[in-house]
Amino acid sequence: MHFGFGFKSSTLLIFFIHGLVFTLLLLYKGIRNEHKSSFWLAGFIFLCSMYIAPFMLGYAGWYGIKSHREVLFFIPFQQLFLLPPLLYFYVKSSLTPSFIFQRKDWLHFIPAIVYAVYSLIIWIADKMILDEYYFYADGRDKDLALWYQISGFILLVFYLFASLKHYNKYKKKTYETVSFADSILYVWIQRFLIAFLGLLLIRILFFILNPEWANFGNKYWYYLSFSILFYYIALSGYVHSIKINLPYLPQLSKSFSVDFLAEAEEETTGTETTEKAEIEITQADKELQKQLEHFMTSEKLFTNPNLTLFDVASKLNTHPKKVSNIINKGFKMNFNDFVNNYRTQEVIKKVTASENNTKTLLGIALDSGFNSKSTFNRAFKKHTQQTPKEYFSQKN
Template sequence: MSLFIFLCSLYIAPWMLGFAGWYDNQPYRDILFYLPLQHLLFIGPIIFFYTQSLLNPSFKFTKKEALHLIPGLLYLLYITTMGVYDKLILHDYYFYTNGMDKDFDNWYQKTGLVSMIIYFILSIKYYNSYKKLMYQVVSYADSILFKWIKTYLFAFLIMLSLPILFDSISYFFPELNSYKGSWWFFLFFSGVMYYIAIVGYSNPANASIPFKMEFNKNPILLLNDVENNNTEEAVIDIDHEIFEENISPEIQKLKIKIETLIQSEELYKNPELNIAEVAKKLDTNVALISKTINRGFQINFNDCINNYRIEAVKTMFANNEHEKSTLLGIAFDCGFNSKATFNRAFKKNTGKTPKEFIDTL
């Protein structure tokens, strides 16, 4: 996040320093010419890396991630080459004879915008895949979806839309294309940048489920095997498609085992229950448990466990426990970890709010 804010600040810098007279006086003019300040090809990858680092505790910057920085590095090489030729070889302006800063070249501005749009789309896809994965592997998905991430991505979308918006408006108000007229663009840009910074720093994400993600493939859940000191991998079908109307005998048999285990040991009362714990108790693998729940119960793991919790809540309501305890207290006793999740799950299961349901007893 700090690097993103730094790059955004550099993006504004040429305009602010230009107003301070740097383009009209030496050596400041050459500093702005030969020192690239608008690193448009880095902003998109940085946002993408930031999103991954928030959602995936196993995310590491590797050589594969470094490939995303190649376009930005090529632009730096391009600017450096021109600077070396002009200042060290020719000792005069050659590439800058028109007196225009290369950061403002139309091709670079448009390429940078396209790059940021592509990485914005990748970030949205990554978040959506993460969301689907969490519903498949934990019973507390709502609490780790970090919905504010979608908020900052939406703010980033607004930031990307500003150049397009102002280009359209400038068709009717040409003065917006002038150096002074662009004040409005940079004002809105700065406002969105500050908003992203405030939202990002005030909403820390504590993701705890490590995984590997490749686009157009199902994510791989990483399971820590403490006893053997290694990491197991489980491919999770995040789309939980039902491939057959009649489930196989093997799936049906495992489904019964899952039902018996959850009910007999009241696993649903564990607010941090995850699919790995169920697999371990049944001495099988996570991928098979996920497949069985998807095909056997025809819902994801999160909804499956929440349904057991709702049934336990309804039982307590029938026993008039709501007259002795608060609704939230009952929800917590049955495994929910927040009021919002409880109300949403109860409404989804019964079509009524808890109070409406009590009135029907």
């Protein structure tokens, strides 16, 4: 089978092959560990590989050979209506372990299904009924039609913003619910979503500044950038699917009676109840605040690296939302910052008491409830405006 190995076709071929390899690896990981998110990512990476295929094969000379050109014409490689919802459901299933695909979720795939039927009709008409090019009389690939490319572009932007919104909601609820938020934030997801938006903005810029953008040959650098980005997504997603079985996750799932992100999306309390809770600060709230401070200082609940809002609420014999409300209003912090502030003060107290003569600073930090060096450094600087090294050097 003819394939012209040039610079453009060869570089895209490398990413294409790697995309297929990661698709298989993620499928294996999903089957073996029953990770729903791995299946969604596998589908997304596979479609990304197919997305660059027409240009890879085009630079290899396929559009110049009739039998090869028909393959490019009649196989819808660029699934621009299917890529965006797959990305969205990957993000959603990664951040919400209890996510279940429901019947209503099929609505997201209606545009992709319609386009698949459209492609099938064209193939049946040109190859089986008319036995000649009718829809393809102009000799141009329908996947590269302007209306389809623009529609797919708009859809991708919409789902990227929806994914970012979902991530930000998850991030906010995480900081309000657990004391080890940095460990489960999936920061890389936010990074690649923002990078994806940046790539789309570059595409708009090229389209405006480069009058020849519509020419096949001038799109190489965009597709190379797209390939690098989806390779990063594939690699990062696979690495995180390996790291997903972290030590604190089993305890986390036991502590939460429901998925905390799902709870964040519920509005069962009603707007009026929420506004009333924000306005009223009762004497009982103040008493509960004092109890909370007592338990944190006397029993040192913060030394538990897996401490959650539910653990504290259970200790105080009240509802988690009550505790969250008190911390937000009484201490002007979220739960994560509240607990890490106690941990930071504990580290300072122990170092001042010269415990660092027998233990390293990291050892003291771990004893104080931090679960990693990076989390300790970030929290310490946030609460003291200095790094641990700067702070203790100044004190000495």
